[in-house]
Amino acid sequence: NAGVTQTPKFRILKIGQSMTLQCTQDMNHNYMYWYRQDPGMGLKLIYYSVGAGITDKGEVPNGYNVSRSTTEDFPLRLELAAPSQTSVYFCASSYSIQNYNSPLHFGNGTRLTVT
Amino acid sequence: DQQVKQNSPSLSVQEGRISILNCDYTNSMFDYFLWYKKYPAEGPTFLISISSIKDKNEDGRFTVFLNKSAKHLSLHIVPSQPGDSAVYFCAYRDDKIIFGKGTRLHILP
Numbered sequence: 047n048a049g050v051t052q053t054p055k056f057r058i059l060k061i062g063q064s065m066t067l068q069c070t071q072d073m074n075h076n077y078m079y080w081y082r083q084d085p086g087m088g089l090k091l092i093y094y095s096v097g098a099g100i101t102d103k104g105e106v107p108n109g110y111n112v113s114r115s116t117t118e119d120f121p122l123r124l125e126l127a128a129p130s131q132t133s134v135y136f137c138a139s140s141y142s143i144q145n146y147n148s149p150l151h152f153g154n155g156t157r158l159t160v161t
Numbered sequence: 162d163q164q165v166k167q168n169s170p171s172l173s174v175q176e177g178r179i180s181i182l183n184c185d186y187t188n189s190m191f192d193y194f195l196w197y198k199k200y201p202a203e204g205p206t207f208l209i210s211i212s213s214i215k216d217k218n219e220d221g222r223f224t225v226f227l228n229k230s231a232k233h234l235s236l237h238i239v240p241s242q243p244g245d246s247a248v249y250f251c252a253y254r255d256d257k258i259i260f261g262k263g264t265r266l267h268i269l270p
Binding site for chain 2: 088
């Protein structure tokens with residue numbers, strides 16, 4: 047009963063390095079999301095996807111890229127890491143946005159520090 | 162520009178009493194709201210939701226009230242228990258889910 051799995055749990059990057067945050071879900075959910083949580087700032091939506099091959103920008107997409115080649119996986123790419131990207135990143139999925147009984151299921155987060 | 166505002170960063174409530182968490186929104190077209198709860202080092206978990214066709218939804222100790230004319234919703238927890246100490250986020254849903262900044266609830270023994 048894995049749900050939404052995020053790897054790694056922690057990562058320290060140097061400025062300018064790149065990395066991919068992995069997210070996979072085993073619930074056959076169509077919708078997937080990436081959020082970041084900064085202290086005192088709530089959860090900000092970075093990118094989301096309504097199905098394989100479809101992605102869209104959220105509130106704070108700059109500096110990130112995503113892809114959705116399969117239903118299960120939704121990786122988030124940082125190409126040139128900056129200190130402003132130090133945050134906790136959460137991946138989430140849901141079956142349907144129209145179905146009001148389909149809440150978001152979140153992973154446990156990736157804590158990223160850029161120095 | 163916040164579309165969902167939680168103006169109280171933190172709230173302390175005695176165990177056994179009622180906890181009331183508030184949330185204001187800006188767009189009267191929003192028609193579905195959710196509350197999530199988050200413990201440290203874990204992802205948020207869904208708590209309760211409400212559609213704009215209702216003004217109240219109840220699930221056990223948790224009740225959400227929606228006042229559409231005031232563009233305000235609130236989450237009531239009664240009685241409050243130590244395990245309720247967490248950060249609570251309100252959110253609205255259209256083609257995506259947008260969250261407020263959260264309120265940290267402390268339940269005092």
